[in-house]
Amino acid sequence: MAKVSPLAKYKLVFLGDQSVGKTSIITRFMYDKFDTTYQATIGIDFLSKTMYLEDRTVRLQLWDTAGQERFRSLIPSYIRDSSVAVIAYDVANRQSFLNTSKWVEEVRTERGSDVIIVLVGNKTDLVDKRQVSIEEGDNKAREFGIMFIETSAKAGFNIKPLFRKIAAALPGMETLSSTKQEDMVDVNLKSGGNSSQNTEQQGGGCAC
């Protein structure tokens, strides 16, 4: 397999109450699909994806976490290693929105202010069931000084913008977090995934 120059590598941890759509957001981003039959995440799950931006290529490591309250005690070590925390809530579930404050605190406890936090209001497709307005989400994000976006993993709405937004906020190429050589073949991409990127990754082996 072709070795390439080190990619900038970033860890993103996905937090939020159960069933707000953390796994769905990740799956939409990874494979551009939505499934109603996800298994509940237990503990932590891991996926990685190479993202091709206009001026650079970054490798994102996505850490999906279990939403149930008691699993919180398992998560700090993942937060500690992450440069980005995506805190999701369900716009049709007010409690999940209120609980995002706890998640922000959890991240601040581990990382202080040295972290990018994005508040994500998911499930905007549930128009009739909405319990949290976009203004409320926006206000909360301002209050905490974090980024904000609304998405629908089901409808495929705003998922790419979410990740572009994150990528744009990441520290630049000059501060590479990765010191190790990496293979370009992304073993985590299963069949049925984003095939164009897949081929690109397998074929592209420039040794710069």
Next chain:
Amino acid sequence: MFGPQSKRDIALEWQAQFPMLRQSIHARRANLVVKFQDLYGFTVEGNVDDVNVLNEVREKVRQQGRVWWALEASKGANWYLKPQVPSISEGIGLKSSLKFSGFVNAITLKKLIRKGIPPVLRPKVWFSLSGAAKKKSTVPESYYNDLLKAVEGMDTPATRQIDHDLPRTFPGHPWLDTVEGHAALRRVLVAYSFRDSDVGYCQGLNYVAALLLLVMKTEEDAFWMLAVLLENVLVNDCYTNNLSGCHVEQRVFKDLLAKKCPRIASHLEALGFNVSLVATEWFLCLFSKSLPSETTLRVWDVLFYEGAKVLFHVALAIFKMNENELLLTHQVGDIISILQRTTHHLFDPDELLTVAFDEIGFMTTNTISKQRKKQETEVMKELDLRLRRLNSLNEK
């Protein structure tokens, strides 16, 4: 179907066509994906090799069935509950030492269970050997039904979480993912959440209870198996509010890995890989979410007879089986991929259990208990510290 020679030819052909894919035969043929149903109705995606292995496993299960039935016929039904019954292998003239024959029976049973309990006998054997039958016998006959009646219509955080998880528990399974299956699973989980309010409901138990339902056939027996599992077989507090028991097991496992597979352990350490990344799910779901169903149940066969240390044996074996590949990894993601791929394709239970018990070697429950004690203090300190940090942040 194919002889070993033709298999190799095919492999070579594939290699010629796809020079990119030069891993194992397994990986090369992985492109030919077929969907099939396993012994317990789960749809599995695998390649041709996997189908062949699964067919072999079916045949082995049949053979094991014959062995067990022969034993029932010669030693009497429930022979495994009466270690005093002289073993036939000793012959009629040799029943001088009942103690000795009991010992022989225990050894026979242990070996036999490691080779697998036939699916038809599982409900009966599990129920007796795990202690579930005894547990059930200490309460009135109507306990389970009374409990169900008492909690009907109750709405608690546990019931809400259970309702969230029902459709997310083995989705697509022909029985579990039906109205009937959801209702049965719900009753078992809800009933248990009221039996032990410290545990209530913890994610992960949904997978365990679902598989118990498939094996035990009746809800009530599945309920008692869940009870004996949480209350007697596993260590305490694995599923309670801060999962402290689970934290302890992870740390003990980390130490065991360093002892039993030092090369892997130091490589993982160098890459900053924490074993809890994969082991949390293994221990909380008792492998039901990672291994194919029959393989999981073979692990549970031994778990119910030999106790919680079996989980360490199996977890260590999964690492051990991938030693060479793991030592070549450069990043955390690759480690996880290797382990996930291997576990999902472990269709041959004997392959796993042979490594787990023969290669990993002996570990006494006593040694593990000592290690647990040692880690317990550390875990409690750390969890407490975390709580205090969170609280102080709240006060600001």
